[in-house]
Amino acid sequence: MREINQKLLLTERGQQWVGQFDDEDVEAASQLVWALTLVSHSSFQRDLSRRILDTATKVGAPVAFFSAREIEDICDFAKKLNAAEGPSEVDGVNPGHDLGSEARVAATIRSLCKTNPSQLLNHPNKAEMVASQCDAIIVVDDLIGSGKRVCSYLDALWDNRSLRSWKSRSDIRFIILxxxxxxxxxxxxxxxxxxxxxxxxxxxxxxxxxxxxxSKKDLVSGICKKYGARVAAKSFILGFRRSSALLIFEHGCPNNVPAILWSDPAKNKQWVPLFPSKAVLPPETSAFPLEIVRRDPLDLLIDAGQTRLAGTLPANLSLSQETLLILAFAEKGIRTPGALSFATGLTESECATHLKSCMNWGLLTQRLRLTSSGSAELRAAQRSERVKVIAPLGNDGYYPQMLRKTT
Structure with missing residues (x-):
């Protein structure tokens, strides 16, 4: 992952961006870029489309799809949504504006709904939802950062008396995707x-x-604040509502990401953003892999304070790298889904599967704390000097070969 993200800094704009930092801050700035998760067009489109269709299939009835966006004219939106007859005029994007991420989401919804218009409704009004006996309203977004955009869109839908009534009678449900x-x-x-x-x-x-x-988090946050004095979007120094997101789509950089990566310079200041006006320019798109790439487990273990385990990991195959990472982070009190997903490159559901396996094997408690057996396996991994071959993680036939007593 570091090698891939390094390509961002090797482009002409990347060199200009990192060249703006004082010598003592270059390493922290590079760490910020190395920590980014880069999502390509193909990876985003494939995953989102699959989830849209899977969700519609599970509902098993007509569903209404809406793309999350900021609604500037709430009265106009309410009027179009509440129309009791005629084809829908509800907009998927804000008319007359530079189109952001909502345009890509809206286009994905439109394309999929064309394949089965009787079951998949594209931004329908009330008349169309009634006629189709719609069972679910699904609001789709690329990234829920602070949650403000999705919540404001839900507010606009919830303001409709009919939708509230349908929900109270359990005739419809709301889904965020x-x-x-x-x-x-x-x-x-x-x-x-x-x-x-x-x-x-x-x-x-x-x-x-x-x-x-x-200390490392503080260092990287510190350079975001220090150099944030040079950018125009000062209220976004750590991203919108200080969300400090570290995910970039090939179709655009969210404003939840620290402003030094995307903001224009402040008045009378000089600053070259890596993603100008939140756009990913062609030279930088070359750094976006077709799939999410997992990070180097050695770097991650060192960053988490598991230096001893990092030194034995290449030769240690008694547990999979994913299992060892989960156990190592659990020992350090790092148990959040976000941290585990960042470390392994796995999705939320895949992380949940690994965690469940660790609990089933007696390595973790229900609170994701190391058991005595999990601690013993981790200690053994730290002492390992030879290769051991056993079934890979996920094989139903696998069980830790030794449940050691702690010493």
Missing amino acids: AYAVTEAGLDRVSKHKCAPEVIYGRICPTLRTVPWFE
Whole structure:
């Protein structure tokens, strides 16, 4: 992953960006870029499309799809949504504006709905939802960062008396579907008054959730603040509402990401953003891999303070690298889905599967703390000097070959 993200800094713009930092801050600036999760067009499109279709199939009835966006004219939106007859005029994007991430989401919805228009409704009005006997409203977004955009869109839908009535009678349900979410955004959206179900692919890493020493987090946050004095978007120094997201889409950089990566310079200041006006320019797109690439486990273990284990990992095959990373982070008190997803490159559901396996094998408690057996396996891995071959993680026939007593 570091080698891939390094390509960002090797482009002409990347060299200009990193060249703006004082010598003592270059390493921290590079760490910020190395920590970014880069999501290509193909990876985003494939994952989001699959989740949209899977969710519609599970509902098993007609569903209404809406792309999350900021609604500037709430009265106009309400009027179009509440139309009791005629084809829908509800917009998927804000008319007359530079189109952001909502345009790509809206285009994905439109394309998929064309394949089965009787079951998949593209931004329908009330008349179309009634005629189709719609069972679910699904609001789609690429990233739920702070949760503000999705919640404001839900507010606009919830303001409709008919939708509230249908929900109270359990005639319809609300679903939020996103490619990625931050833990804070997930918490906020889940508490919305319409009680939505939230479906997502991965937890978005943030400066608060990456499995680093606190000193390293403070160092990287510090350069965001120090050089944030040079950018125009000063209220976004650590991203919108200080969400400090570390995920970049090839179709654009979210404003949840620290401003030194995307903001224009402040008045009378000089600053060259890596992603100008949140756009990813062609030279930088070359750094985006077709798939999410897992990070180097050795670097991650060292960053988490597991230097001893990092020294034995290449020769240690008694447990998979994913299992060892999970156990090593659990010992250091790092148990959040965001940290584990960042470390392993796995989706939320894949991380959950590994965690369940660790609990089933008696390596972790239900609270994701090391058991005596898990501690013994981790100590044995730290002492390992020879290769041991056993079944890979996920094989039903696998069970830790020794449940050692702690010494």
